[in-house]
Amino acid sequence: MSVVTKEARRLKRRRRVRAKVVGSAERPRIAVFRSNRGIFAQLIDDVAGHTLASVQWTEDELRGLPKMEQATAAGRLLAERAKAAGVDVAVFDRGGYQYHGRVKAFAEAVREGGLTV
Secondary structure (H helix, E strand, C coil), X not given: CCCCCHHHHHHHHHHHHHCCCCCCCCCCEEEEXXXXXXXXXXXXXXXXXXXXXXXXXXXXXXXXXXXXHHHHHHHHHHHHHHHHCCCCECEEECCCCCCCCHHHHHHHHHHHCCCEC
């Protein structure tokens, strides 16, 4: 009997999602990583292999916030940075996480920030 850890199951889901989701210069991918302490996200052009914008919980304006508020603020901040980089449309990569809680709050905040996801 094999023992599959929670993290291994998430990575398997992540690979399955990444097989279908590809970012381009016109429509980059929003990649999310959620740790126990915070949330990280990048706007990635997979064709060129470049990160166009990013946000992480260690930034000063996000550091002291509770987790859900942190995810919402990070989403708004990433949308703002995406607009500055000239991006209006993106595709959301939930990174194998369930679309619930902090990941959902982040995605909705990105949409509220004016980015079409």
